[in-house]
Amino acid sequence: MSLRHALLGLLSERPASGYDLLKRFETSLANVWPATQSQMYTELSKLAADGLITVSAEGPRGRKEYTVTDEGLTELRHWLVEPRPQRNTRNDLLLRVFFLNVLPPEQARGYLTGLAEMAEREHEELRRLEDSIDWGDDPLSVHGRIALEYGLRFNAMCREWADWAADRIA
Numbered sequence: 001m002s003l004r005h006a007l008l009g010l011l012s013e014r015p016a017s018g019y020d021l022l023k024r025f026e027t028s029l030a031n032v033w034p035a036t037q038s039q040m041y042t043e044l045s046k047l048a049a050d051g052l053i054t055v056s057a058e059g060p061r062g063r064k065e066y067t068v069t070d071e072g073l074t075e076l077r078h079w080l081v082e083p084r085p086q087r088n089t090r091n092d093l094l095l096r097v098f099f100l101n102v103l104p105p106e107q108a109r110g111y112l113t114g115l116a117e118m119a120e121r122e123h124e125e126l127r128r129l130e131d132s133i134d135w136g137d138d139p140l141s142v143h144g145r146i147a148l149e150y151g152l153r154f155n156a157m158c159r160e161w162a163d164w165a166a167d168r169i170a
Contacts (some may be wrong), residue, residue: 007021007047009076018040097165116158120157
């Protein structure tokens with residue numbers, strides 16, 4: 001995924017200003033694809049220059065509202081179905097697990113317990129996010145909730161695995 005496609009996806013729902021996109025991003029995509037305000041505005045400029053979005057309205061203090069173009073929708077659809085998504089094959093967390101044998105057992109267990117606690121914190125953050133959103137029937141709500149459920153289940157699995165692994169350290 002790229003920020004480019006995340007912004008095209010959000011704009012496919014409805015036109016929005018950079019500020020509106022930032023707020024929508026924070027409550028929907030930030031858990032799977034974090035981005036800063038400056039990254040978003042830079043990408044919006046690139047999308048406009050490439051003809052994938054257009055400025056559909058301008059307001060006070062330079063506020064611009066963006067709309068996805070037909071070319072932008074074509075790009076988003078192509079990205080969704082054509083190239084196969086790359087699995088993240090590098091995992092710093094698991095690489096460390098492979099070498100826990102160089103630590104004293106109590107320190108290795110502590111590392112795994114820390115992973116379980118981190119997964120629990122992230123799970124609770126997602127629960128709070130889920131409770132704070134006014135879910136609707138619109139496509140972004142439906143698919144956003146599906147993605148959020150993945151995060152909840154993934155963190156629950158990570159917590160369970162880390163507890164199991166800590167029990168295996170002699």
